[in-house]
Amino acid sequence: MKRSFNFLGWFGISKEFSRITVANGLSSVIIGVFWIFLASIMSTDDYGKIGYFLSIALMFSSISLIGLNNTIMTLIPKGIERIKTEANFIVLISNLLILIPLLLFLNHIPTVLLLVALSFFSMSLAEELSRKNFKKYSYYTISQRTILVVASILLYFVIGIDGILLGYAISLGIFSFNFFRSFKNFDYKFTEIRKRFSLIMHVYSLTLTRKMSLYLDKLIIPELFGFSILGEYLLGFQILMLLSVIPSSTIQFLLPIKSSGKQEKNFEKKIIIISIIFSLIAFLAIPTVIPILFPNFENVVDVARIMCLGVIPWTVTSIFHSRMIAIEKTKSVVISGIVRLASLLILLFILGESFGLIGLGLSVLISMVLQTISLSLFYKFFISSKKYDISK
Numbered sequence: 307m308k309r310s311f312n313f314l315g316w317f318g319i320s321k322e323f324s325r326i327t328v329a330n331g332l333s334s335v336i337i338g339v340f341w342i343f344l345a346s347i348m349s350t351d352d353y354g355k356i357g358y359f360l361s362i363a364l365m366f367s368s369i370s371l372i373g374l375n376n377t378i379m380t381l382i383p384k385g386i387e388r389i390k391t392e393a394n395f396i397v398l399i400s401n402l403l404i405l406i407p408l409l410l411f412l413n414h415i416p417t418v419l420l421l422v423a424l425s426f427f428s429m430s431l432a433e434e435l436s437r438k439n440f441k442k443y444s445y446y447t448i449s450q451r452t453i454l455v456v457a458s459i460l461l462y463f464v465i466g467i468d469g470i471l472l473g474y475a476i477s478l479g480i481f482s483f484n485f486f487r488s489f490k491n492f493d494y495k496f497t498e499i500r501k502r503f504s505l506i507m508h509v510y511s512l513t514l515t516r517k518m519s520l521y522l523d524k525l526i527i528p529e530l531f532g533f534s535i536l537g538e539y540l541l542g543f544q545i546l547m548l549l550s551v552i553p554s555s556t557i558q559f560l561l562p563i564k565s566s567g568k569q570e571k572n573f574e575k576k577i578i579i580i581s582i583i584f585s586l587i588a589f590l591a592i593p594t595v596i597p598i599l600f601p602n603f604e605n606v607v608d609v610a611r612i613m614c615l616g617v618i619p620w621t622v623t624s625i626f627h628s629r630m631i632a633i634e635k636t637k638s639v640v641i642s643g644i645v646r647l648a649s650l651l652i653l654l655f656i657l658g659e660s661f662g663l664i665g666l667g668l669s670v671l672i673s674m675v676l677q678t679i680s681l682s683l684f685y686k687f688f689i690s691s692k693k694y695d696i697s698k
Contacts (some may be wrong), residue, residue, distance in 0.1 A: 329444030334551045336451040340458070341544050344470070345600055350537030354528060356467055357540040359417045361524035363471070366408060367424035369515035370400040373510030375432035380631055381502065382507070389434075389498040394429055394488045396499065401425050416471035423478035428486035446481045450499035453477040461592035508636035512627070515643030519650055519673065526654060527666065539666050541596075541603050546670070549588060549617040552581045553624040562626035574625045581621035589615040609667035616671045619678035626681045638684035644679035 329450030345353055374393035381389045401422050421657045427450070434443045458473025465472075499506065527536045556577055592610050596603065623642075630639050650673035 310440045320475050329418055329440075329447045331551045333447045333451040334548045334671035336448070336455060338544065338548045340455045341541075342599055344462075345541060345603060348537075350534040350602065351445050352467060352533075352537075352542070353540060353615040354533035355534060356470055357524050358533070359414065359467075359471055360420070360474070362412065363417050363420040363424060363474075365517055365521040365525075367406055367428070368420070368513055368521075370404045370425050371428055371510075371513065372400055373506060373508075373513040374590055375507050376509045376513055376631065377427045377502070379432050379436045380431075380505075381498070382433070383389070383438075384637050389502070390433055391488045392496050392499045394485055396496075397425055397429055397485075399611055414468075416468045416475065419475040420471050420478075423475040423482065426482035427478040427487040433484050433488075437635070448475050450481050453480060459512055505636070508640055509631065511640040512636055515640065519643065519647045522647070523650060523654060523666075523670075526651070526657075530655075530658065531662075531666075535666075536662060538603055538606050538663055539609065541600065541606045542613045542663075542667055543670070545592065545610045546586065546613040546616055548579075549584055549614055550620065552577065552584060552617055553620040556621055556624040560625065560632075564695070577625070578618070578621055581618050585615055585617045588617075604665060612664065612667035612671055613623050616674045619671075619674040623678045623681055626678075626685055629685070638681065642681040642684065645680045646673045649673040649676050 344356070348356075374397055378390050378393050398594065405418055405422060408421070409415070410419070431443060431446060454474055454477035456473075457476050458470045461469025461473050463469070498529065524536065524540070527539055560573075589611050592614065593607050596607050596610060627639055630636055652670055653669035653672055654666060657669050659665070661668070
């Protein structure tokens, strides 16, 4: 792990960011190897079905969180401790409200259990990040992914696809104790939630549009093109998600830092350069790696190369997100998220129908670029010229 820190140190990157990146990187490698293993033993149809159920859980978990995980990452660094308990209680209620109708409509218990576990785990991790407990965050993240792989593989050979989802849920539930521990100080007053309601709704809209951009396509593609195409699309998307360690670590590091009043301008420039380097490495390596590891997914090479370039606009977008949320100016972020989601859905229909799998990959990349462009324009013309006191 120290060698990884030294590697990033060549770019002048701080130890704190390195710790988050190494944790996210190792977690991504663990889950990447896991998905590689699944792809090697599954048909493209079953692989697509796993992605379908997982996307449902992830999307509805985002709905139930109401953006409160990012809200506490913004407010706890400002000394607003009360927000944690109030936010956790609301997330508990929202999960109960979503759980019952989804269970009746979907009739799939593993997916519903995964939804709830994802919500509780997200709130627990958000608290650690808000307190800049990067070492503990690293431990939780890596341990959760390790347990996920072991539990999911064991359960898969016992009960099939449902075992993978249950393995996910079990691993997340084990590390959700911060969520339940917070209720001992709860008093039903919701003082901070009422005071910050406008911010919460904006962050919620932002989170919802971002998560829907990541997962809604997995629900639409099988209806339009079938589960086999979704399976191939998912493998390309998994490579993008492997590289997403860079933008994910960027916002996790910058948001609490900027919320506490510090600036990291040099860091932002360096992390963009790093994202370009890693994206180009992946672009060049994919034609060699995929045919060797995934002989049943030979059609994925081109779409994976297209998608991996998306990490560059994704990183730039994460930097703008951290700047804007820290000063509680989120309307532009929400609008840019809508731009991405709307353009993605439109392009999936147009380019997917015209160019097939490659068109689906182009839809992801173009929608990310459009989001970054719109966000940079909003920031330049409406925010950068003004000064904000983020301690308020």
